[in-house]
Amino acid sequence: xxxxxxxxxxxxxxxxxxxxxxxxxxxxxxxxxxxxxxxxxxxxxxxxxxxxxxxxxxxxxxxxxxxxxxxxxxxxxxxxxxxxxxxxxxxxxxxxxxxxxxxxxxxxxxxxxxxxxxx
Amino acid sequence: xxxxxxxxxxxxxxxxxxxxxxxxxxxxxxxxxxxxxxxxxxxxxxxxxxxxxxxxxxxxxxxxxxxxxxxxxxxxxxxxxxxxxxxxxxxxxxxxxxxxxxxxxxxxxxxxxxxxxxxxxxxxxxxxxxxxxxxxxxxxxxxxxxxxxxxxxxxxxxxxxxxxxxxxxxxxxxxxxxxxxxxxxxxxxxxxxxxxxxxxxxxxxxxxxxxxxxxxxxxxxxxxxxxxxxxxxxxxxxxxxxxxxxxxxxxxxxxxxxxxxxxxxxxxxxxxxxxxxxxxxxxxxxxxxxxxxxxxxxxxxxxxxxxxxxxxxxxxxxxxxxxxxxx
Amino acid sequence: xxxxxxxxxxxxxxxxxxxxxxxxxxxxxxxxxxxxxxxxxxxxxxxxxxxxxxxxxxxxxxxxxxxxxxxxxxxxxxxxxxxxxxxxxxxxxxxxxxxxxxxxx
Numbered sequence: 001x002x003x004x005x006x007x008x009x010x011x012x013x014x015x016x017x018x019x020x021x022x023x024x025x026x027x028x029x030x031x032x033x034x035x036x037x038x039x040x041x042x043x044x045x046x047x048x049x050x051x052x053x054x055x056x057x058x059x060x061x062x063x064x065x066x067x068x069x070x071x072x073x074x075x076x077x078x079x080x081x082x083x084x085x086x087x088x089x090x091x092x093x094x095x096x097x098x099x100x101x102x103x104x105x106x107x108x109x110x111x112x113x114x115x116x117x118x119x
Numbered sequence: 120x121x122x123x124x125x126x127x128x129x130x131x132x133x134x135x136x137x138x139x140x141x142x143x144x145x146x147x148x149x150x151x152x153x154x155x156x157x158x159x160x161x162x163x164x165x166x167x168x169x170x171x172x173x174x175x176x177x178x179x180x181x182x183x184x185x186x187x188x189x190x191x192x193x194x195x196x197x198x199x200x201x202x203x204x205x206x207x208x209x210x211x212x213x214x215x216x217x218x219x220x221x222x223x224x225x226x227x228x229x230x231x232x233x234x235x236x237x238x239x240x241x242x243x244x245x246x247x248x249x250x251x252x253x254x255x256x257x258x259x260x261x262x263x264x265x266x267x268x269x270x271x272x273x274x275x276x277x278x279x280x281x282x283x284x285x286x287x288x289x290x291x292x293x294x295x296x297x298x299x300x301x302x303x304x305x306x307x308x309x310x311x312x313x314x315x316x317x318x319x320x321x322x323x324x325x326x327x328x329x330x331x332x333x334x335x336x337x338x339x340x341x342x343x344x345x346x347x348x349x350x351x352x353x354x355x356x357x358x359x360x361x362x363x364x365x366x367x368x369x370x371x372x373x374x375x376x377x378x379x380x381x382x383x384x385x386x387x388x389x390x391x392x393x394x395x396x397x398x399x400x401x402x403x404x405x406x407x408x409x410x411x412x413x414x415x416x417x418x419x420x421x422x423x424x425x426x427x428x429x430x431x432x433x434x435x436x437x438x439x440x441x442x443x444x445x446x
Numbered sequence: 447x448x449x450x451x452x453x454x455x456x457x458x459x460x461x462x463x464x465x466x467x468x469x470x471x472x473x474x475x476x477x478x479x480x481x482x483x484x485x486x487x488x489x490x491x492x493x494x495x496x497x498x499x500x501x502x503x504x505x506x507x508x509x510x511x512x513x514x515x516x517x518x519x520x521x522x523x524x525x526x527x528x529x530x531x532x533x534x535x536x537x538x539x540x541x542x543x544x545x546x547x548x549x550x551x
Contacts, residue, residue, distance in 0.1 A: 004122065005228025011129040013219035017212045018136045025208035028198040030145050030190070034152055037183070038136050041159050044175075048168045053237060054230035058169040059257040060340060061249060069232075071167040072241045073257045077266060080258070081273040083174050084345050084430065087183050088280030091437045094190040095287040098444070101194045108199055312534060318527040322520070 008049040015042035027109040029097045033090055040086045044079045051075040121165060122229075128162045145196045149187045156180035169341040170258045173333075177349040182434055185356055189441035252415045254338040262343065263419035267402045270422070271387055274429050278384045281433035288440040290373040319361040326354035334427045338416070344423040348430025355431075356438055364443050376436045383429025387422050394418070455503040462496030469493060479536050480543045483529055490525035494518070 015038060022035025051072040059073040097107055104112045135155045142148040156179030163172040227234040244261055252260045262270055334347035359367030391402040398406055404418025405411035465488055472485025495518060502514045537543075 004126070005230070006223060006226065007126055007129065008229055009223035009226055010220055011133060013216050013223065014133055015136055016219065017216045018133075018140055020215075021208055021212045022140045024211075025205050026140070026198075027201055028145070030187075030194065031140070031148065031198060034139055034148055034187075037152065038139065038155070041155070041179075044159070044171075045162070048163055048166050048171060049229060050234070050236050051168065052166045052230050053232050056167055056230075058167050058341070059245065060169070061245075061255050061257060063255070070245050070257070072237055073244060073261055074241045075236070076168045076171050076258050077261045079168070079171050080174055080262060080343075080345065081270060083171070083178055085273060085276050087178050087186075088277050088433075090183060091186055092280050092283045092287075094186060095284045095437075095440065098190055098193050098441070099287055107194050312531070314530045315527055318523055322523060325520075 008045065012042050012046045012049070015039075015045065029100065029107045029109060030094075032109075033093045033097070036093070037086065037090060040082070044082060047075040047079050125162065125165045128158055128165070132158050132162065143198045143200055145191055145198060149184060149191060152187065153180050153184040156183065170256070170343065170346075173341050173346050174349075177346050177353070181353050182349050182356075185353075186437060186441065189438060193441065193444060251412065252419070253412050254416060254419070256338055256340060256342075258341075259337045259343050259419065259423075263422055264404060264415055267391075267404075267418075267422060270426065271391070271402070274384050274387055274426055277430055277433050278380060281380050281436050284437045284440050285377075288444060290376070290436065290439055291368065291443050316361050319357055323354050323358055326357070327351060330354060334423065335420070337423055338419060344426030345430055347423075348427040348432075349434060351427070351431045352434035352438070355435055359438070359442065364439070368439065368443070371435065373436075373439070376432050376439070379428050379432030380436060383425045383427070383432060386425035386428065390418060390421050390425070451503055455500040458496050458500035458503065462493050462498075462500060465489065465496060466493035478544055479541055480533065483533055487526065487529045490529065491522065494521050494525075 019035045019037070019039030019042060022038065023032050026032055026035065051074070053069055053071045056069045056071040059070040059076070061070075062068070100112065101107050104115055106112060106115075132155065135151055135158065139148050139151045139155065142151065156175060160172045160176040160180060163175055244265065245257060248254070248257050248260045252264055254260055330347045330350040333342040333350060334344060337343035337347070355367060355371060358370075390404075394403050394406055395401050402418075402422075405414045407417050408414035469485050469489030472488065473482050476482045476485055498514050498518050498521075502511045505511045505514065
């Protein structure tokens with residue numbers, strides 16, 4: 001049972017490395033951005049896993065109920081802002097990819113490097 | 120029981136992530152990314168993070184998929200299959216996975232109430248929020264009052280992304296004024312498809328109403344400015360898909376969108392300045408009203424409004440920048 | 447009375463789960479896109495309707511039941527619309543529906 005409690009962290013490690021592999025090994029730029037999104041989602045999973053308390057509930061204080069165990073609200077605040085920052089980064093990255101396509105005609109990384117070295 | 124369900128969802132997450140990396144058709148990869156975000160949102164809900172689940176569902180599964188599809192319309196959507204140089208990357212990735220797994224063996228197990236993260240400042244927030252701020256949702260209290268400065272920085276990040284996309288892609292200057300203009304720009308009008316048009320017109324008012332509900336009930340349940348901004352942007356994007364890009368630019372013109380973007384961030388900063396002028400610290404809301412607790416609640420409502428307006432403006436600007444671009 | 451409500455809601459939940467499973471198997475096994483959409487729409491309508499009815503019986507007469515009823519109306523409106531839009535997109539991009547039976551290969 002001890003190992004089952006660590007399953008979340010192992011899934012975090014696997015997802016982190018899947019996203020990282022997409023960033024470093026794939027040449028297509030949209031694939032790289034998707035890998036970056038998976039990487040960010042893995043980090044969110046790590047933080048939210050740390051906030052769960054056994055027998056707790058979402059941290060919304062009902063008036064009149066005094067002996068309720070709550071889960072930790074602090075990682076949730078951090079991840080709430082991180083999700084919005086993540087989509088801002090993805091949107092900006094997509095705008096750069098669209099401009100690269102218009103300038104070079106391709107979005108594969110090795111072809112753009114070759115075109116850069118020729119010019 | 121919930122633990123088993125969580126394990127099942129996590130395994131599905133890993134399978135979906137592997138499928139995203141291996142798909143060569145980028146359209147398929149984007150659709151799988153939407154499924155990945157939805158599974159993530161369900162997982163967050165199981166781990167008692169209701170606000171985060173709502174945000175991930177609205178932004179990750181909703182807006183992010185639309186933006187990726189908008190970009191895919193402008194770039195080639197098949198990836199070129201490559202056969203070289205992957206083994207070094209695979210080796211590095213596998214070794215790093217094993218190192219991280221070895222490091223996680225020291226962590227407290229899931230749900231341990233004696234973990235270090237639960238002992239320092241979080242019990243203080245949970246115990247003293249009814250006394251200082253008196254709103255039920257502790258996450259909104261921490262986001263809006265205790266850590267308001269971090270949230271201000273994050274609104275500025277969203278604004279910067281909007282400005283960046285405006286620099287890179289740009290918006291058309293307004294709705295087309297002449298017939299020659301409107302024949303040049305793309306009009307993805309679904310007017311001759313009756314069923315999506317009727318159903319879309321039926322549910323758009325309810326989506327806007329739901330966005331307003333989420334905005335103003337952020338203090339009593341899961342909700343707040345970020346989710347409300349994303350849901351409002353989704354309603355306008357649905358209108359743009361059904362009635363055409365020109366009609367959407369006519370009702371919310373680009374200058375109005377830029378004003379919304381800047382106005383939301385300005386509202387947030389202005390609240391901080393007003394509290395300084397009234398004698399308190401920057402973003403110390405207790406000076407906004409006679410009663411300190413009422414002042415805190417006023418402050419949270421005003422800054423959440425600023426956040427919602429800014430996020431809606433930025434997301435709509437980014438969508439129009441992609442959708443109105445001619446290729 | 448509570449036992450009867452429990453039994454009925456368990457029956458509804460299991461039936462809904464069975465319909466979702468049938469829809470999933472259908473999507474995997476059907477040959478073309480139009481037949482797969484038939485299978486997917488089963489999940490959309492019958493599956494969610496029965497599951498949400500089962501949960502509504504469990505919740506009793508509270509505000510949560512009204513919210514669940516609103517979700518049912520919303521899903522019944524948008525699910526078939528999504529299937530229509532998908533079928534229309536497939537038709538417009540040139541996938542012809544197969545009108546004669548095919549030998550299994």
